[in-house]
Amino acid sequence: MHGLMQDRPLALPHVFHRAEQLFGHKNIVTATAIGEESMSYAEWAQRVRRLATVLDQLGLGPQARVGTFGWNTGRHLELYFAVPCTGRVLHTLNIRLFADQLTYIVQHADDEVIFVDRSLLPVLWPLADQLPSVRLFVVMDDGADTPIPDDPRVRDYETLLAQAAPKQGRFEIDDENTAAALCYTSGTTGNPKGVLYSHRSTLLHSLMPLTADVFGLSERDVLLPVVPMFHVNAWGLPYAAVLAGADLVFPGPSMTPVALLGLIERHRVTFTAGVPTIWMGAVPLLNEHDLSSLRLVVGGGSAIPSTLSEAWREAIGLPITQAWGMTETSPIGTAATLRSHHADLTQEELQHVRASQGQPVPLVDLRVVDPDSGVEQPWDGASVGELHASGPWIASGYFGSHDDPNFTDDGWLRTGDVAVIEEDGYLRLVDRAKDLVKSGGEWISSVELENHIMAHPSVSEAAVIAKPDVKWSERPVACVVVKTGAVLTAEDVLEHLRPRVARWWLPDEIQFIDEVPKTSTGKFSKKTLREQLYGQ
Template identity: 65%
Template sequence: MLGQMQDYPLALPHVFHRAEQLFAHKPIVGVGAGGTVHRTDYRAWAERVRRAAAALDALGVSAEGRVGTFCWNTPAHLELYFAVPCSGRVLHTLNIRLFTEQLVYIANHAEDEVVFVDRSLFGQFWPHVDQMTTVRKVIVIDDGSDTAIPDDERITRYDALLDSVEPFPGRFEIADENQAAAMCYTSGTTGNPKGVVYSHRSTVLHSIAVLMADVAGLVERDVLLPVVPMFHANAWGTPYAAVFAGSSLVMPGPNMTPPAIAGILRDHHVTVTAGVPTIWMGVLPELSEGDLPDLRLLLCGGSAVPKSLSEGWRKKIGLPITQAWGMTETSPIATTGVLKSVHDGLSDDELADVRATAGTPSPLVDLRICDPDTGEVLPWDGETSGELQSAGPWIAASYYRNEDGGKQFTEDGWLKTGDVAVIDPYGYVKLVDRTKDLVKSGGEWISSVDLENEIMAMDGVAEAAVIAIPDEKWSERPLACVVPEEGVELTREAVLEHVATRVAKWQVPDDVVFIDEVPKTSTGKFSKKTLREKFAGHQA
């Protein structure tokens, strides 16, 4: 017996038309390259979405054609977030921080037909366009920059393009909810980046989950500042979710310095924001006691959040960081560290320990931990660690063009995340490490994340990363790479003494090196690969 509900596709046109009809009055604020503030609303935004969709027809972009963007977080980028998939094409956000070879590779691999580029990024993009074999047109978006634009027939100005067409009339229609809506590429820390293709269905379901109270709980009254880039994993799905809810939006553009972000949070009364730990490390010193009274949710992900960082925010403004975990392959939010009733009555220190986890699975997401060698499913006892695996309606089932030959997926279809985790009986996930970042010393595993948390809790430490270095006796031993706070002098002995009081003796790093900064990947994570290469021959 079948149900008798309407066969109504879960597709982004519904999200767009809902916002156009219900939230036309709600504000969207953009901060330009020079810090100038541009205010618009959903009504004007929706008309530009319709014009951008018509412009794709005028440009001759094929049905299901890939449309690249090389943009900051801006209102224009948000227009393309909807115009491209609602018109049946596939949005491909190009990561502006990729090396040239990787940028060219993914544009060619995805077969982008046109690319929309912010003017402030044009000088970074244009020198490589001749290597992008399928790109026919480059559309330049004026974001307040004065970057020179050459006279080339392949270049079109975005505003002139929109003015040249009539808005798309009527309703957008996507008949098959499984049709591709967008694609992102992994950051490619090993080998070439791999493409992850999101469907309309997966994007809508992920957006609904972000609106749930135990995830991010976005509502119409919220003011969202997406600091996490729209060129990386769809800014964690927050732009789609915000439009679904009708939240006010503040788009920071290229203004990504800590003082600029702190100012935007204050000036625009932001209630919800999201970004990686390195961002919030930089912003915290820019704040005063009791600052940001409107902020209710500070989401952080991309890598494990140091306990000291979350507690630093709590002590400064009264609001700790809420961790979320995911990856490009999980759309990306798969867990959120919202406290539950079981934690009522815990002390501040105990609550900080809970907040140091990645939280519990989002509704509709299944997680398990497995022995990476045998595949045995391991218990959620808060002690046993294993490879974290994921399944669900917004979890990738394969890579675009099956680039890895299925190696990242189990025989029963689960995604191997590459993270090592422990899960407690209430479902709270503690990330032990990335499988490639664990230190295997004498047959025993040492978590680099745990060591980093302990070192970063030390007074005078700004950042710390722990890597494995070869050792004749133990195979590998941990090396601590430490960035002192400005004006602070730290010693090797002081760091090791601090760690020795907090971990088992055999886990204490063999040595400490002091560096100016921890190198970062294209998505703002610590680049331990760079550190391993730099200190490959280091001797304690």
């Protein structure tokens, strides 16, 4: 017996029309190189409708891949809706990828058009002749003075919109499983892989941040997405904000701590999210700004050092809340918001909770599996294994690929993370499987060592990698960045670690470096460190 409920597709047109009908008075602000641009949701909706007409006029058929190469802006948000709501696929291109990765991704996706911010033309245009599938490049003027190429393939975004009539009526997507967006992994081990999100997965994921025990996003919020719109749909936050009717503040090309904190103060931002490196750079400036409007600061992309979260709490009374996810999970899989059973904990105990990645969000299932036996491990806070994830916004495969080993026979995603899960369901990442130091048959967590090292007051950044060892197979090496003006020796680091970790965890070497190399998404690039130090 089936229920007697209406069968309506879960698709992004609903989000658009809801915002157009209910939240026309709400605001979208974008910081540019020459000031700030502001428009209402009503004005934004009309521009989305004009852009829908433009996509038709450019000859883009159903399921055509439409690339974007841009910062976090209101124009990018227009593309976030016009492209999928008209049955095309939004392909957000990572602006920080190497040229060979970028050309690979564009060709693999078969992008027909790329919308590019003017300030980013020097990165993309030199590759134009290596992208035979791309017929047109539409330039979005973000205030930069970059010369625009005199080429028949180049069009101007605002000119196209001005000449187009707004598309009338409602957008319709009949099949909720129709592809909506495409994002590629950052490709730290081989070529990037495409993750193809559906309308159904995107809409369900958009609902989740609105729930009280996740982020509790509401119409009253003012949201600043620092996490880039060019990667994993800015963690789905633009879609969630529009669904809730929240005001939006986009940082545009200026991602400096001074600029970001200025936006938070000036626009009374209540919610923001970004990677640890962004929040780390802001710490010295926190006391110089009125950040009292903030109610939630979210960090993800890699583990948030406990010292970083506590630095924010001590400065403004608000710690960083961790979330965990990846491109394949759309990406939010867990959130470390507190629960009622934490009410009586001390600050030290709360700090331990905040250092976890949190409970799985609604509709996401997690399990930890022994990689050798395949046996599922208990949730006891001690049993370590490979983390698997399942749910309606978790990938089931990669675009253009078949039989990938990252997916189990029973359909779960192998995340590549090594983890334990506490009895109350709080996830605690031990390491990435490829970053674990396997010494004498035992595992050493590079993440835990890094957190301890970064707790030293003279340390700015630290990354731990494995070096080959004849006797032990691998041994840890700590790469340490010293704070400006501080003095630190290798013995100082070891002395700091001795009371905190087992003796056999102590790094064999302490390498002092100027900066920890980063991936295109702001994570520590341990692959680069291994290549630089040991040619691995």
